[in-house]
Amino acid sequence: MGKIQVNNLKKSYGSNEVLKDINMQVGEGEVVCVIGPSGSGKSTLLRCVNKLEEITAGQIIVDDYDISDNKTDINKVRENIGMVFQHFNLFPHMSVLKNITFAPTELKKQSPAEARNLGLKLLERVGLADKADAFPASLSGGQKQRVAIARALAMNPDVMLFDEPTSALDPEMVGEVLGVMKDLASEGMTMMIVTHEMGFAREVADRVVFMDGGYIVEEGEPEQVFGSPKHERTISFLEKVL
Amino acid sequence: MKKSRFMWLSMAFLLFFAVCAGNLSQTATAQAGEGKTYQIATDITFAPFEFQDIDGNYVGIDMELMQAIAKNQNFKYEIKPLGFNAAVQALQSNQVDGMIAGMSITAERKKAFDFSSPYFDSGIVMAVKKDNTDTKSYEDLRGKNVAVKIGTQGYEFADSIKDKYGFTITPFEDSAQVYDDVKTGNSAACFDDYPVLAYGIQQNNGLRLATTKKEVGSSYGFAVNKGKNPELLEKFNAGLANLKANGEYDSIVSKYLGNPDGSAPAATQTLGRWELIQKSLPSLFEGLLKTMMYTIISLFFAFIMGLIFGFMKVSHSKIARGIATVYVDIFRGIPLLVLGLFIYLGIPGMFGFTMPLPVAATLALSLNAGAYVTEIIRGGIQSIDRGQMEAARSLGLPYRTAMVKVIIPQAIKVMIPSFINQLVITLKDTSIMSAIGLVELTQSGKIVIARTLASDIWLVVALMYLIVITILTKVADAVERRTRRG
Numbered sequence: 001m002g003k004i005q006v007n008n009l010k011k012s013y014g015s016n017e018v019l020k021d022i023n024m025q026v027g028e029g030e031v032v033c034v035i036g037p038s039g040s041g042k043s044t045l046l047r048c049v050n051k052l053e054e055i056t057a058g059q060i061i062v063d064d065y066d067i068s069d070n071k072t073d074i075n076k077v078r079e080n081i082g083m084v085f086q087h088f089n090l091f092p093h094m095s096v097l098k099n100i101t102f103a104p105t106e107l108k109k110q111s112p113a114e115a116r117n118l119g120l121k122l123l124e125r126v127g128l129a130d131k132a133d134a135f136p137a138s139l140s141g142g143q144k145q146r147v148a149i150a151r152a153l154a155m156n157p158d159v160m161l162f163d164e165p166t167s168a169l170d171p172e173m174v175g176e177v178l179g180v181m182k183d184l185a186s187e188g189m190t191m192m193i194v195t196h197e198m199g200f201a202r203e204v205a206d207r208v209v210f211m212d213g214g215y216i217v218e219e220g221e222p223e224q225v226f227g228s229p230k231h232e233r234t235i236s237f238l239e240k241v242l
Numbered sequence: 243m244k245k246s247r248f249m250w251l252s253m254a255f256l257l258f259f260a261v262c263a264g265n266l267s268q269t270a271t272a273q274a275g276e277g278k279t280y281q282i283a284t285d286i287t288f289a290p291f292e293f294q295d296i297d298g299n300y301v302g303i304d305m306e307l308m309q310a311i312a313k314n315q316n317f318k319y320e321i322k323p324l325g326f327n328a329a330v331q332a333l334q335s336n337q338v339d340g341m342i343a344g345m346s347i348t349a350e351r352k353k354a355f356d357f358s359s360p361y362f363d364s365g366i367v368m369a370v371k372k373d374n375t376d377t378k379s380y381e382d383l384r385g386k387n388v389a390v391k392i393g394t395q396g397y398e399f400a401d402s403i404k405d406k407y408g409f410t411i412t413p414f415e416d417s418a419q420v421y422d423d424v425k426t427g428n429s430a431a432c433f434d435d436y437p438v439l440a441y442g443i444q445q446n447n448g449l450r451l452a453t454t455k456k457e458v459g460s461s462y463g464f465a466v467n468k469g470k471n472p473e474l475l476e477k478f479n480a481g482l483a484n485l486k487a488n489g490e491y492d493s494i495v496s497k498y499l500g501n502p503d504g505s506a507p508a509a510t511q512t513l514g515r516w517e518l519i520q521k522s523l524p525s526l527f528e529g530l531l532k533t534m535m536y537t538i539i540s541l542f543f544a545f546i547m548g549l550i551f552g553f554m555k556v557s558h559s560k561i562a563r564g565i566a567t568v569y570v571d572i573f574r575g576i577p578l579l580v581l582g583l584f585i586y587l588g589i590p591g592m593f594g595f596t597m598p599l600p601v602a603a604t605l606a607l608s609l610n611a612g613a614y615v616t617e618i619i620r621g622g623i624q625s626i627d628r629g630q631m632e633a634a635r636s637l638g639l640p641y642r643t644a645m646v647k648v649i650i651p652q653a654i655k656v657m658i659p660s661f662i663n664q665l666v667i668t669l670k671d672t673s674i675m676s677a678i679g680l681v682e683l684t685q686s687g688k689i690v691i692a693r694t695l696a697s698d699i700w701l702v703v704a705l706m707y708l709i710v711i712t713i714l715t716k717v718a719d720a721v722e723r724r725t726r727r728g
Contacts, residue, residue, distance in 0.1 A: 155637055
């Protein structure tokens with residue numbers, strides 16, 4: 001069984017059904033990139049995985065926890081699912097280091113000293129060791145997103161979700177963020193990435209999922225999806241973006 | 243779960259108020275019986291019957307009579323200078339035990355109150371500005387305006403002849419305002435009780451009696467609510483009879499109105515303007531302190547209510563949001579003055595209990611400000627990007643922790659300017675409570691002006707508000723700058 005298992009997932013906002021019967025899985029250590037035109041439901045799917053969106057119907061199992069079951073302690077499950085947002089969502093009233101150590105200390109996973117050490121280590125890993133005491137407002141977009149990744153990693157999650165992590169960045173900063181993500185992938189992290197970076201998807205993903213109109217239209221290895229897409233809609237989408 | 247906690251909190255809060263009110267009314271009943279201290283309502287100022295001397299003590303014919311009768315009959319009492327209208331309503335709703343305020347005994351009032359034997363005979367006379375020689379009779383009032391005090395016989399009389407003589411009426415809350423209106427020329431004349439006008443003229447209020455004829459002769463009586471406190475009424479009557487017999491009554495009356503032969507009363511102190519202001523400052527400062535106290539206490543409760551209802555407004559529960567919305571709509575929708583009157587007089591009247599004025603006023607101010615604080619808190623929280631909550635929750639933090647440690651610290655910075663604004667508004671709004679008789683800065687000003695007839699005290703009162711509010715705003719600005727930097 002996969003790390004993330006999505007069965008017959010449906011999601012509606014009122015009468016607007018944005019996800020229509022989604023079935024997919026992400027295996028342990030697997031890197032899955034979800035691509036597709038805007039409005040296809042890929043971000044909604046990602047946000048359902050850690051229940052930032054309520055599920056209308058179907059089932060999502062992460063780490064053997066059924067998160068679609070209301071009895072499941074969602075906070076516990078979320079500790080194991082790191083999430084990186086398009087707009088970083090760093091806490092502006094906390095220093096960079098505090099942003100990272102906040103959750104581990106608050107949830108008593110680590111003592112303040114331990115958290116501090118871990119925080120500094122994580123900052124080093126994303127190449128921002130010198131920014132520990134800076135405030136988010138003084139960072140560039142790329143730096144903010146790297147801090148956000150470090151923050152998500154601080155809870156030592158098994159799974160990382162990325163929701164268009166480079167879409168809000170100036171082009172020259174995309175590389176530094178993708179670099180950190182690539183490192184993470186090579187270390188064996190289970191990752192589900194909603195992205196418009198086709199080159200990155202092709203290079204790093206183990207599997208690519210193409211969504212359109214609330215359905216998964218096509219999925220497979222990058223070479224297959226990008227090299228010889230089968231579905232007409234996949235072909236027309238890739239023609240536009242590549 | 244969170245929502246129900248909010249509801250519990252709000253219920254606990256309401257309970258707290260109910261218990262407070264209950265306790266206070268209990269202490270009031272506990273005092274009944276032997277050695278009871280009677281609460282006697284009176285006007286703020288109705289010289290020469292009740293007014294404050296320059297040192298802030300209540301003096302006048304009513305006050306001295308009350309004192310002499312209480313001594314003669316051996317009972318304890320406490321004077322509540324509420325203003326005439328507020329006193330009438332307080333007596334009707336049993337907030338006080340008796341009322342002595344130069345009140346004429348009328349058939350209509352007899353329906354609501356039981357009166358003592360008359361203790362003073364009066365009548366309505368007309369006064370005009372001292373240098374006004376044109377107005378000699380009611381005929382000269384045609385097309386002019388006349389100032390009267392609300393709820394007095396003077397008002398009734400003026401009202402009864404206004405069509406015949408073709409003048410209009412401007413009603414005022416107290417005599418000082420009536421005289422000022424005549425003195426400034428807004429009104430051509432005023433109608434008031436003879437002793438009041440006579441005393442005022444002796445005190446150089448700038449007017450003169452235009453007629454000597456006393457209209458609608460009437461008698462003043464001490465009143466209790468219908469069927470209530472009969473023993474108090476008996477004691478008053480017995481005491482009054484004794485004072486009349488031993489000559490004490492005559493000496494009290496002549497002290498204020500001069501001797502029956504018409505000679506002037508003993509010379510009263512006349513002070514220069516600056517001296518007068520200096521003399522008034524202590525009681526004005528006392529009023530200012532009370533204003534600040536009521537502001538702080540009211541904002542404290544308003545803040546608690548704002549927190550409860552503000553969080554209910556941003557909660558996921560439709561019921562909680564609904565309750566909070568109803569609260570805000572009600573208390574933002576009722577003018578503060580009406581709310582104060584309703585809480586102080588309306589509710590106790592309906593349910594037959596008494597509520598001390600400071601409690602009622604604080605409650606009205608708190609509920610009113612609470613509605614605004616609720617909106618400030620809701621607005622502050624909703625101004626924070628949704629992504630902040632999502633980021634915190636995605637790390638596994640519970641809603642509460644995310645709210646307290648992530649959302650609120652950011653929201654507070656947004657809220658601070660609005661809080662400062664509310665502080666200033668509530669501080670100014672305490673003055674509205676002077677209308678139900680709450681003694682704070684404005685009421686203190688009214689009292690000082692009533693006894694000195696020096697309207698320039700309003701300038702001093704205005705300056706005091708201005709200075710305090712300016713200081714508070716500057717301090718708050720500094721705090722705001724610091725939090726913004728932090």
